[in-house]
């Protein structure tokens with residue numbers, strides 16, 4: 359009986375590890391239309407079009423508007439209200455807006471490809487084709503698009519496509535598939551597009567990173583500081599992912615991301631300042647009021663195999679608290695979170711000095727490293743395989 363139970367448990371664990379929808383079968387994939395959440399919690403909203411545009415309500419009734427017309431959408435009743443030139447229209451939310459031909463929709467003055475859906479909570483969803491979405495994501499995510507690092511732009515395009523496709527499959531039945539900000543990937547619509555990154559997207563159309571026919575979780579970050587992190591170092595409690603393991607971001611003895619302003623960094627505090635900062639941040643995080651004089655001890659209680667801080671233990675008069683993963687960067691937040699959890703600290707006289715490396719979670723592709731590899735003439739497939747061990751690149755549509 360016990361044996362059977364163990365087998366059942368193992369089987370369910372395996373089924374959970376590789377969700378069937380990540381698997382790329384022989385059948386052809388079609389370019390998906392992504393639902394990207396671009397705005398939430400803004401009231402009122404302004405919608406327009408660069409050409410004639412249309413609105414369709416829940417009952418399928420269609421309304422036509424002209425390029426110079428702007429609609430003001432306010433949440434004042436359950437269904438929301440749509441105003442045109444100061445007058446309330448018959449339109450009730452949810453509403454889907456679209457254009458025909460070459461025009462773009464305008465949301466808060468910004469141009470968007472595809473359709474825009476607004477629900478009664480004034481959440482704005484852009485329904486956009488994957489390749490159009492990527493044209494906006496790649497320049498915003500990679501930051502410095504030049505011809506000299508073109509292969510890195512292509513690597514970023516494949517990376518962003520794989521990430522988005524995986525989320526799309528995972529959240530297929532949800533109200534939206536992707537956040538248009540750092541919660542997933544930064545997306546800015548048509549205005550963010552650049553010619554050079556458009557080309558990187560076009561030349562890699564439909565290509566994704568696969569690991570054993572599974573669409574890889576292609577996490578990336580700005581700067582690793584010399585060595586990338588294991589997935590479970592940055593995301594404690596999560597499973598081990600074989601292709602998200604630590605690699606040396608190094609080429610012929612030189613660290614690839616050393617041109618990043620965050621390759622090495624330092625934070626200095628007086629002991630008093632440090633205790634004030636800790637007590638404030640801990641109070642915010644654990645909802646217990648901790649004063650600077652309550653802090654007894656602060657230590658790195660665990661490091662991961664790549665050298666990153668996995669756990670910090672703070673002893674206070676009100677209890678001992680352990681912080682893991684992203685919490686560590688919040689624990690030492692001063693205005694902004696700590697750039698990474700790849701650091702050591704020392705006490706020198708009346709000062710505490712934190713000496714750190716890298717920016718971001720450190721898992722997967724290091725963007726500064728990828729840019730440097732591209733400059734050295736390494737092609738995008740090799741860049742991707744360098745950071746995602748044991749993967750392959752495949753065109754699936």
Ligand SMILES: [Zn+2]
Pocket residue numbers: 581582583584585607614615724726727
């Ligand atoms: Zn790096």
